[in-house]
Amino acid sequence: xxxxxxxxxxxxxxxxxxxxxxxxxxxxxxxxxxxxxxxxxxxxxxxxxxxxxxxxxxxxxxxxxxxxxxxxxxxxxxxxxxxxxxxxxxxxxxxxxxxxxxxxxxxxxxxxxxxxxxxxxxxxxxxxxxxxxxxxxxxxxxxxxxxxxxxxxxxxxxxxxxxxxxxxxxxxxxxxxxxxxxxxxxxxxxxxxxxxxxxxxxxxxxxxxxxxxxxxxxxxxxxxxxxxxxxxxxxxxxxxxxxxxxxxxxxxxxxxxxxxxxxxxxxxxxxxxxxxxxxxxxxxxxxxxxxxxxxxxxxxxxxxxxxx
Numbered sequence: 001x002x003x004x005x006x007x008x009x010x011x012x013x014x015x016x017x018x019x020x021x022x023x024x025x026x027x028x029x030x031x032x033x034x035x036x037x038x039x040x041x042x043x044x045x046x047x048x049x050x051x052x053x054x055x056x057x058x059x060x061x062x063x064x065x066x067x068x069x070x071x072x073x074x075x076x077x078x079x080x081x082x083x084x085x086x087x088x089x090x091x092x093x094x095x096x097x098x099x100x101x102x103x104x105x106x107x108x109x110x111x112x113x114x115x116x117x118x119x120x121x122x123x124x125x126x127x128x129x130x131x132x133x134x135x136x137x138x139x140x141x142x143x144x145x146x147x148x149x150x151x152x153x154x155x156x157x158x159x160x161x162x163x164x165x166x167x168x169x170x171x172x173x174x175x176x177x178x179x180x181x182x183x184x185x186x187x188x189x190x191x192x193x194x195x196x197x198x199x200x201x202x203x204x205x206x207x208x209x210x211x212x213x214x215x216x217x218x219x220x221x222x223x224x225x226x227x228x229x230x231x232x233x234x235x236x237x238x239x240x241x242x243x244x245x246x247x248x249x250x251x252x253x254x255x256x257x258x259x260x261x262x263x264x265x266x267x268x269x270x271x272x273x274x275x276x277x278x279x280x281x282x283x284x285x286x287x288x289x290x291x292x293x294x295x296x297x298x299x300x301x302x303x304x305x306x307x308x
Contacts, residue, residue, distance in 0.1 A: 129182075162189040231252075
C-alpha cells in the first residue's frame with residue numbers, strides 16, 4: 001500500500017495494479033479520457049525492479065528511484081484530419097507526408113514502415129491513387145491510411161479535380177508529396193501549391209531513359225537494348241513535365257551481360273527501397289540544402305559540413 005500511495009503522488013488519477021510477482025518489472029498502464037474533439041493520453045511509465053523478496057523491499061526500491069519517474073501527457077485533435085501534437089526531433093517538427101501510387105506501392109510500404117520504425121521523422125497521413133483497387137490502396141486501407149482518388153475519369157468517377165485535390169491536401173496539413181510509381185502527370189495546380197516539396201522516383205539514371213512513355217519495364221528493356229553498363233534509381237524534384245525536375249539523389253547498379261528486364265528491375269527496385277527511405281528521412285529532418293545555382297543537395301546527418 002505504501003508503494004501504491006507513493007506512485008499515486010507522481011501521476012494524478014493513476015491506477016496502480018496489485019503486485020503479484022515482485023521479481024518482474026512492474027508496468028504501469030496509465031488511463032486516458034476522450035471526448036469528440038480531444039484525446040488525452042499518458043505515456044507508459046516503467047519501473048525496473050531487481051530481485052525483491054517482499055513488499056517492504058519493493059517499496060524502498062521505488063523510493064530510491066522516485067526521481068526517475070516522469071508523467072507526460074499530450075493533447076491531440078481527433079477530427080480525422082489534423083493533429084496539434086508537436087513531436088520534435090532535434091528541434092524539427094514531425095512532417096506530414098502524402099504518397100501517390102498507381103500499383104502495388106512497394107516504395108510506399110517501405111517508407112511507411114520507416115515512419116513506424118522511427119527512421120523517417122514523419123507520418124503518411126493520406127494516400128493518393130488513380131486506381132482505387134491497386135495494391136498500394138489496399139495496403140493503405142489495411143493500415144488505416146485514408147485514400148483519395150485522383151484524377152476524376154470515366155473509370156474513376158469519384159476522383160477529385162486538381163483544385164479539389166489541393167484543397168484536400170491542405171486539410172491534411174501535408175508538408176511533402178512523394179510520388180512512388182504514380183503514372184499520371186502531376187497537375188500544374190499541385191506543382192505551384194507545393195514548390196520544392198514534391199519528389200518522384202524513377203527507375204533509371206536520369207536524364208537517360210526518362211520522359212513520357214518511360215515507366216516500369218519499358219525503362220529496363222530500353223536500358224538493356226541500349227547496351228548501357230549501368231542503371232539505377234533517381235529521386236528528383238517534380239516540375240510541370242515528366243522526369244525533368246532537379247535531381248536530388250541517385251544509386252548505381254550494374255547491368256550484367258545476360259540480364260533480363262525482370263532481373264534488372266529487381267536489382268534496381270532493391271536500391272529504390274533503401275534510397276527513398278534515406279531521402280525521405282533527410283527531407284523530414286530538413287537536411288535538403290539548395291545551392292545558389294538551384295541544385296539540391298543532401299546534408300550529412302553525421303557531419304553537417306558534408307553534402308551529397
